[in-house]
Amino acid sequence: MSARKPLMAGNWKMFKTPAQTAEFFEKFLPLVSASTHADVLICPPFVDLAAAVSAAAGSNVAVGAQNCFWETKEGAFTGEVSAPMIKAAGCSAVIIGHSERRQFFGETDATVLKRTQAALASGLLPVVCVGERLEERESGKTEDVLRTQFTDGIAPLSADDFAKIVIAYEPVWAIGTGKVATPEMAADAHRCLRSLVEAKYGKDAAQAVRILYGGSVKPDNVKGLMAQVDIDGSLVGGASLDPVGFASIVNF
16 A cells, blocks of 8 residues: 555636635635545635635645746746745645646746756745647657656756655646546556656655646546556646535545
């Protein structure tokens, strides 16, 4: 039996105002207050962080951001938010390298690494996303893509730093499309990632690292995914916006 504690994380993307955030937590917290089997994380937009941190105070739910800039010192970077600011706002985690950041905002494996290092330097838990696009999956390149993203975006971390991150496998073709990788497909990708970790950081690190699955996770498919030995939790998009639905995912 794995000693890895599952992490059930919600990525709200560009949804909800501060008032809607407070409303969500009011309904959500009582539904997960007894959930000790998993760590629970909500990552709202930047403008909602203060409301989320305030609402989650004293609960078992952590709050994270959806991105951070790689410069850790204050400076002339209009529109950016640094890891120290996110930490000071009361967050404990940050999503790095989500496929939407890669697709729309020029994120690369090199910038994923820089952001991860900045997050670690500020004491945040980086949830580092990897995953292949549909054409890469269809041409049999899934493992090649994961290897490149791991080698360039994660493997330069020291062993000590690597021990402080979470990896999220998100097949890009399954995000928000309603398509979901079968539990077996997801497990294959997770096994591939764990073997890459073992080759770079050793067996203990491979056994310890939590690898989440993301991509159209819903209350009705979470059980099958979580039954896979190499899947250590979920990074949930759309289904995390509803307090009842996300609570049922947390309480799989």
